Amino acid sequence: MTDKKALRAQLRAARDAFFLQKKPQLPVPDLLRERLGPGIVVASYLPIGSEADPAPLVAAARDAGCVLALAWVADRSTPMAFLRWDPDTAIEAGPMGLQQPPRSAPEVVPDVILTPLVGFDARLNRLGQGAGFYDRAFARLPHAWRLGLAWSAQQVPELPADPWDVPLHALLTEQALHLPEQH
Numbered sequence: 001m002t003d004k005k006a007l008r009a010q011l012r013a014a015r016d017a018f019f020l021q022k023k024p025q026l027p028v029p030d031l032l033r034e035r036l037g038p039g040i041v042v043a044s045y046l047p048i049g050s051e052a053d054p055a056p057l058v059a060a061a062r063d064a065g066c067v068l069a070l071a072w073v074a075d076r077s078t079p080m081a082f083l084r085w086d087p088d089t090a091i092e093a094g095p096m097g098l099q100q101p102p103r104s105a106p107e108v109v110p111d112v113i114l115t116p117l118v119g120f121d122a123r124l125n126r127l128g129q130g131a132g133f134y135d136r137a138f139a140r141l142p143h144a145w146r147l148g149l150a151w152s153a154q155q156v157p158e159l160p161a162d163p164w165d166v167p168l169h170a171l172l173t174e175q176a177l178h179l180p181e182q183h
Helices: 004-022 055-063 133-140
Strands: 041-044 067-072 081-084 112-115 145-149 170-172
Touching: 041 055, 055 067, 055 112, 112 133
Parallel strands: 041 067, 041 112, 112 145, 145 170
Antiparallel strands: 067 081
16 A cells, blocks of 8 residues: 555554454563663653553653653644653643644753654654644654554554655554664
C-alpha cells in the first residue's frame, strides 16, 4: 500500500484495537538506560489515544537525572520546539489534541527524542501523523538519538518513504527493541 492517508487510517485502527485488547506497556531497554545520565536532555510526548505511552522511559530518564522536555507545537507552519518539562508541572492544551508545556518554558536541545508514530517498518522508517513535525525536527537535530515508540501491531512490511522522511535509530515496542537491519 503506497497511499499514506489510507495506510494511516488502517494503522490507527489496528493500533486502537490492539491497545484496547492487550493494554500493553513499554519496557525500558538497556540501550536507552546506557544513554541516560545527569544533564542529558530527553524529549518525550504525552500520548494521544492509543499511542504508545512513554511514561516508563520518562520515569527512567527522570531517575537518571536527565532534563526532560516535551514537544511543543504552535501551528502547522511553525517548526516544533522542545520545551523543558517536569511531570509535576501543569501542561496546557495545544493544537491537534496535543498536551504541552506553556510557551514560557525554556527551549532545550534534545539528546534523545522519544517519538510517537502511526506505523513503522523493519528499516526503521516511520509513518507519522502527516504534518512532518518530527521529520523537520530530526533534520534540524541530526545528533539526537531517535527512538520510536509503538505497539507491535503497527509494524508493516514496508513503508513508502519520501526524500524528507528521516528514519529512526531504534524502535521500541512492547515486545522488542528493533535496531536497523544489517545489509
